Each structure stands twice: as structure tokens, then as C-alpha cells.
Amino acid sequence: xxxxxxxxxxxxxLLFFLASVPLTCYANFSQNLRWSLDGSFRLNLNEAxxxxxxxYALGLDTHKVFTSPTGDIGYGVGQLYYTKLSNxxxxxxxxxxxxxxxFIIREAHLNYTAGPSWFPNIRVGHFTLPFGLEESIxxxxxxxxxxxxxxxxxxxxxxxxxxKVLSQIEYNVSYTLGGKDKAKSVDGSYVxxxxxxxxxxxxxxxxxxxxxxxxxxxxxxxxxxxxxxYYASWGLLGELAIGxxxxxxxxxxxxxxxxxxxxKTTINxxxxxxxxxxxxxxxxxxxxxxxxxxxxxYQVNTQFELSISAxxxxxxxxxxxxxxxxxxxxxxxx
Amino acid sequence: MKILSILLMLILISSxxxxxxxxxxxxxxxxxxxxxxxxxxxxxxxxTVDDNTRAQVQIALPSxxxxxxxxxxxxxYIAMLGKNAxxxxxxxxxxxxxxxxxxxxxIDKNLxxxxxxxxxxRSPQNKKIAEGSDFKDIFIGKNYQELKQLLSNDGxxxxxxxxxxxxxxxxxxxxxxxxALKTLLLTEILWGDELKKL
Numbered sequence: 402x403x404x405x406x407x408x409x410x411x412x413x414x415l416l417f418f419l420a421s422v423p424l425t426c427y428a429n430f431s432q433n434l435r436w437s438l439d440g441s442f443r444l445n446l447n448e449a450x451x452x453x454x455x456x457y458a459l460g461l462d463t464h465k466v467f468t469s470p471t472g473d474i475g476y477g478v479g480q481l482y483y484t485k486l487s488n489x490x491x492x493x494x495x496x497x498x499x500x501x502x503x504f505i506i507r508e509a510h511l512n513y514t515a516g517p518s519w520f521p522n523i524r525v526g527h528f529t530l531p532f533g534l535e536e537s538i539x540x541x542x543x544x545x546x547x548x549x550x551x552x553x554x555x556x557x558x559x560x561x562x563x564x565k566v567l568s569q570i571e572y573n574v575s576y577t578l579g580g581k582d583k584a585k586s587v588d589g590s591y592v593x594x595x596x597x598x599x600x601x602x603x604x605x606x607x608x609x610x611x612x613x614x615x616x617x618x619x620x621x622x623x624x625x626x627x628x629x630x631y632y633a634s635w636g637l638l639g640e641l642a643i644g645x646x647x648x649x650x651x652x653x654x655x656x657x658x659x660x661x662x663x664x665k666t667t668i669n670x671x672x673x674x675x676x677x678x679x680x681x682x683x684x685x686x687x688x689x690x691x692x693x694x695x696x697x698x699y700q701v702n703t704q705f706e707l708s709i710s711a712x713x714x715x716x717x718x719x720x721x722x723x724x725x726x727x728x729x730x731x732x733x734x735x
Numbered sequence: 736m737k738i739l740s741i742l743l744m745l746i747l748i749s750s751x752x753x754x755x756x757x758x759x760x761x762x763x764x765x766x767x768x769x770x771x772x773x774x775x776x777x778x779x780x781x782x783t784v785d786d787n788t789r790a791q792v793q794i795a796l797p798s799x800x801x802x803x804x805x806x807x808x809x810x811x812y813i814a815m816l817g818k819n820a821x822x823x824x825x826x827x828x829x830x831x832x833x834x835x836x837x838x839x840x841x842i843d844k845n846l847x848x849x850x851x852x853x854x855x856x857r858s859p860q861n862k863k864i865a866e867g868s869d870f871k872d873i874f875i876g877k878n879y880q881e882l883k884q885l886l887s888n889d890g891x892x893x894x895x896x897x898x899x900x901x902x903x904x905x906x907x908x909x910x911x912x913x914x915a916l917k918t919l920l921l922t923e924i925l926w927g928d929e930l931k932k933l
Contacts (some may be wrong), residue, residue, distance in 0.1 A: 433781040435757055435808045464757035472776025472815045478758050508758040515776065518768075529758070539759035566764040595856050600765055602837075633833040663742045668834045670804060680912050703806045734754060 433466040439482070441542060441711045441732040448715075448725035454489035458542070459688050460507070462734070474515045480507035489501070495582055506582070507541055507557065512564070521563035522577075527584070529557055531564070531573035532592045532610040533627045534660070537601035544710040545695055546728050551689045552642060552658055553623065554616035556591055559584040572597040574614065575660040578615045584662070590615050604631045612644070623656075632658075638662040641733070646683075654684040671700045691715040692724065742832040754804065754814065763839050763854055767824050770841040770850050771814035774821055781864055784926040795920055796883075798890035799913060802828055802835070811926045812839075813933070820933050822849055825922055829914040832906050833858040836933040840918045844930075848880045848915060861907045873900050873933070 417719035443456040460482030467474040485502040486492070492499050510526025528536060535549040535556070550556035552627055560577025572595070579590025598608030605628075612623040625642035642658045657680070674697045682689035697712030707730070714724040743862040767777055789801050805828060813825040823842040828835045837855040842848060851874065864870055874882065887894040893901070893908045901908035922930075 412879055436759075437757075439756070462758055465784050466779045466781065466810075468778055471776075471818050472778045477800055480756070481760065516776075539756060541756055541758060549774070568760075568765055568768060571765075601761070602763070602766075604859070631859050632859075664815065666833065667835060669802065670831050670835050700754055703803050706754060 418604065433468060435464040437462050438735045439732070440735075441730055443544075443728060443730040445552065446727040448727075449722045450490060452490055455487040456489060457487070459658050460484075460505075465621065469515075469650075470706060473511040474652040475511060477511045478508045480509065481505070482663075483691070484509060487645075491724065521572075523564045524562040524564060525555055525560075526725070527559050527582075528562065529573070530555070530592065530612070531562065531575055531596040532594050532623070533596070533642065534629070534638060535624050536598070536608065536610070536627075537606060537629070538638075542732065543698070544708040545698070546694075547640065547660060548658070548679065553585055553592075553594075553612060554619060554621060555579075555581040555592075557581070558616075560592070566600065569600070570597060571600060578613075578626070579614055579615065588618060592616060597625070605629070618649060621645075634666045634668055636664040636666070638664070651685055653683075656684070657682040657689075660670070670702050673698050687719060688716055690718070704734050705735075706730075707734070736864060737834050752825065755873070762810070763824070763826055764828075766839040766852050766854055767812055767814060769852055770824060770839065771821050773816055774814040775817055776815045777824070778815055778820075779810045780813070780892075780926060780929055781810050783808050784925065785918070786923065788921065788924060789857075791924055792917060792920060794889065796913075799917065801917070802830055804828060804835075805917075811922060815923055820844065822868045823922065823926075823930070825918050826854060827914050828855075831858075831861075831908045831910045836910055836914070838911065838914050838918075840915065841908075842922060845874055845878065846923060847921055848874050848882075848919070851911075851915075861904055863902070864904045865907055865911065870901060870904070870911075871884070872906070873897055874915055877915075879916065879923065882912065882916050886916075901926065 418700050438460045439462045445454045446698055453624055460480060464476065465478045470542065483506045484505050486496055486500055488499055495503055495505055510524050510528045512522050512524040514522045520585045528707055529551055531655045532553060534547045535618050558577035558579060558581060560575055562575035564573040564574055574595040577592045578586045580587045592612065593614060594612045599606050608623040608627040612621060614621055619646065623642050623644035625640060627640040629636065629638045639661045640659065645653045645655050647653045652714040659680045660677055662675055664673060664676045666673045677694040679692040680689060692712055692714050694710060694712040696708065698706055698708040702707050709729050711727045717723060745917050784806050789806065791802055804920060814821040814824060814888065825840045825842060826837060828837050834857050836857065839852050839854050840848060841850040853862055853865060885894055891913065893912045897908050897912065898905050911923060
């Protein structure tokens with residue numbers, strides 16, 4: 402059953418598209434509109450839990466540039482996915498049981514870009530929090546993961562952002578409501594996030610991010626440094642975040658997180674291999690978690706992609722059960 | 736049921752798509768500003784590069800093909816100064832020995848190369864040569880027919896004249912030349928009619 406608020410928000414987004422048609426003298430609605438159907442099947446083998454699960458997703462991915470005779474006004478992105486779980490544990494927050502199904506809005510936002518060169522673009526809607534590597538490398542719908550949601554409390558949130566690409570730097574500052582999938586503040590939730598970095602298309606990218614917010618009753622403060630370096634078909638990426646969480650029961654607890662990734666892409670861009678080392682340390686835990694991920698994605702053609710990843714915990718946690726997760730995903734965009 | 740019907744309807748009229756999610760699409764804002772520093776805005780025109788377009792490229796440029804990532808919907812940007820078009824910007828990818836190279840082409844209203852810069856060229860040595868004026872002069876000011884004369888008989892590598900000018904960077908010269916030819920050809924095929932109306 403689709404959540405009424407999500408449904409209304411998405412319909413609102415579509416209505417904005419339609420309402421904009423008469424305003425855009427240059428183009429009719431179908432012009433400058435990209436859309437595709439995006440279907441995926443994901444198989445998860447969780448050794449630590451002794452569980453095998455599947456996730457099926459089918460969605461509509463849209464992108465529309467709004468124009469006037471003198472130039473672009475802005476663009477909108479809308480992604481609505483029907484997602485079905487099968488024996489998936491732990492149950493993600495958007496679902497109520499391990500076999501639940503839901504309509505999920507991923508990205509749904511409008512970005513106004515027509516201001517003067519010094520004036521920031523203004524984004525409104527449901528978008529990825531501008532923090533760390535995820536700001537320039539999108540992992541939505543992929544096995545590749547930079548643990549954005551786990552570290553910050555949510556990956557996407559409803560709100561407003563000011564963003565711009567300048568000649569030497571790019572920035573993105575957002576205020577969001579902290580309701581995650583809900584377009585409202587829940588029990589005083591809010592998130593202020595910001596990232597400033599060098600231009601993300603360059604061979605060396607450096608970014609600084611900060612976050613201050615409260616989601617699900619947990620207050621979080623973070624500061625992070627991210628970097629990317631590319632040489633020929635090799636890439637070396639990293640993110641280092643430090644901060645603290647306050648979940649009211651334990652008070653403020655320090656958190657440290659770091660990720661280092663080495664990746665290699667074939668010269669025709671079809672095959673991408675990556676390996677990651679992740680270090681997570683929480684003051685409340687006896688020992689730090691150390692994880693290793695390896696994986697690849699193979700783009701068979703414009704539509705079809707196969708991805709496989711495997712993750713393993715190096716240290717032994719108190720429970721004695723090391724995390725071991727293997728995943729396979731087939732994705733088809735039509 | 737209604738949603739399934741809508742999805743089925745959309746499948747029936749769908750065309751080639753890009754393999755990446757649209758939320759990761761980024762306009763080459765800083766490069767457009769670099770190529771047209773006086774521009775006040777840009778006007779996007781999105782067109783679809785499909786199998787028919789690919790076939791036209793193969794006929795016009797035998798031995799050449801479009802990379803699979805070049806299929807799908809792509810944007811031509813018109814650099815605007817108020818209500819006047821200054822020229823066009825077209826970004827295209829070309830495979831090289833050091834991975835995909837993405838070149839941002841500035842094209843004048845007569846469809847001649849007026850300048851270019853790199854969005855991605857992960858070989859510092861080659862990028863340095865390519866950004867030099869001697870190298871750029873090989874391509875700047877030329878239209879499709881004039882650039883085509885720079886190809887050697889195999890249809891995919893640059894001729895002796897270009898290689899001599901490009902000193903020490905033959906692969907770079909080949910890549911940039913192929914990319915320039917495909918860019919001007921696709922601009923004419925896909926956007927030509929629309930640009931004439933401006």
C-alpha cells in the first residue's frame with residue numbers, strides 16, 4: 402500500500418511538470434524529458450544471519466529540463482519505485498515486514514538554475530544529503546555503497562538546498578526536515594548538511610563536509626574529508642568522518658568512520674572492479690569494526706548491468722558472528 | 736493495476752536510455768563558462784542517439800562506431816548572452832588507451848570547432864599536450880569536411896600532417912580527431928534542424 406504522503410508528494414511533482422508546460426514557451430512537455438523504466442533483482446546471502454533474501458524493484462526514473470527562449474530555468478528529477486522484499490532481514494525502515502512491498506520515492510526534486518552567475522541554484526524536494534563521496538558518486542540502486550545512510554541516519558531527506566558549480570569549486574548546503582521518507586519534521590528532527598569541494602569532474606577531487614542534525618531521536622554531528630584521485634583507469638578514493646552521536650540513553654558518544662577504495666575500470670568503461678576497506682569506531686563499542694568489500698559491475702550494453710559484491714568483517718565482534726554478505730544484482734534500464 | 740497499465744504503456748513507447756540513473760546527471764557548467772566566459776545562461780536541447788543515428792555515423796565515418804554509453808539521450812547546450820546565441824557546446828566521449836576521454840566542444844554557428852576543453856582525460860601528460868595552443872590549432876576553425884581530410888586512409892587514425900603537429904602524442908591526436916568528427920556529425924544530424932530555427 403503506497404503511503405499517502407509519498408503518493409501526494411509524487412503527484413505534486415508530476416503536477417508541477419504539467420503546470421510548467423504553458424510557461425515553457427520553447428518546448429512542449431516531452432521535449433528535454435528523459436525517462437526510463439528501471440528494473441532490478443538483487444539476491445543477498447547473509448552468512449552471519451544464515452539468511453538468503455531477495456529484493457525486486459521496478460521504477461520510473463525521470464529527468465526534465467525546463468527552459469525559456471533565453472535559457473534553462475532548472476530541472477527536475479523524479480524516481481518512483483515499486484519495491485518488494487522477500488525474506489529480507491533486518492527489515493529496512495521503509496517496510497513493515499520481511500516480505501513487505503512498498504512504493505518508494507527515491508530522488509524527487511526541482512533545482513532552479515536560472516539565477517545570475519553569483520546566485521546559488523535552489524533545490525527543493527527529496528534528495529541525497531550533500532556529504533562526502535556520495536555527493537559526487539551516486540550509488541542509488543547500485544551494490545557499490547559509501548554507507549551514507551548508515552553514517553548519517555538517512556541517505557535521502559525532504560528539504561531545500563543551495564548549490565552551485567563555480568569556476569574552481571562547487572558547494573551544496575541543505576536544510577532538511579529529518580523525516581527521511583516523510584516530508585515533515587518528526588519529533589523535532591532536522592538536518593543541516595554542507596559540502597564544499599573542488600570540481601568533481603577533475604582527476605583530483607577534495608571535499609569538506611559537515612552535518613548537524615537529529616533523526617529518529619538521535620542527534621548527530623559530523624565533519625568529514627573526502628578525496629578522489631584518478632590516474633588512467635585507476636581510482637583511489639577515501640572518506641574520513643569524525644563526530645559524535647547522542648541517543649539520549651548513552652549521551653554524546655564519539656564516532657569515527659573511514660573508507661578507502663581502490664578501483665579499476667576497463668578502458669571501454671564496461672567493467673569496474675573495486676575493493677574497499679572500512680573502519681568504524683564507536684565509543685560505546687568495545688572494539689572497532691573493520692570490514693572489507695570487493696565487487697564488480699559489468700555493463701553489458703546500454704540497458705543491462707550485472708553486479709556482484711562480497712563483504713567480510715575482519716575483527717570478531719562481541720556477538721562472535723562476523724558480518725559476511727554476498728550480493729548479486731541484475732539491473733535493466735529500458 | 737492502473738500503475739501496471741501505465742508502466743506497460745510506457746514500455747511500448749520507450750526508446751534507448753542511458754545506463755546511469757538520471758539523478759547523477761551533471762551539466763558541464765564550469766566548462767561551458769570556460770569556453771564562453773561572457774555567457775549569461777545556457778539553453779539545453781535533449782535529443783536521442785539511437786541505433787539509426789549509430790548507423791548514420793558508421794556510413795559517414797566507416798570503421799568508426801559509437802561507444803555504448805553514447806547511445807541514449809544527450810544534451811546540446813546553446814551558450815546564451817541575453818537573448819542571443821553565442822555558440823554551441825557538445826560533450827562527447829571517446830575511448831583511448833587510458834580510458835574514456837570526455838571532451839567539451841565549443842562549436843560556432845557555422846558548425847566549426849571554436850575551442851575545446853577536457854571534462855575527463857586521466858592521463859596528465861596527454862592532457863597537458865592537449866590543452867596547449869599548438870595542439871588545439873590543429874582542430875580549431877575547422878568544420879566536419881575539413882576535419883575529415885585529416886583522417887588517414889584507415890578512417891580511424893590521423894594523417895601524417897596531424898601526427899607531425901601533435902608530436903609525441905599520436906594516440907591523443909587520433910582520439911581528439913575521431914571525437915571531433917563524431918561531435919560535428921551528430922550535431923548536424925540530430926540538432927541541425929533545430930539550430931537553423933534559432
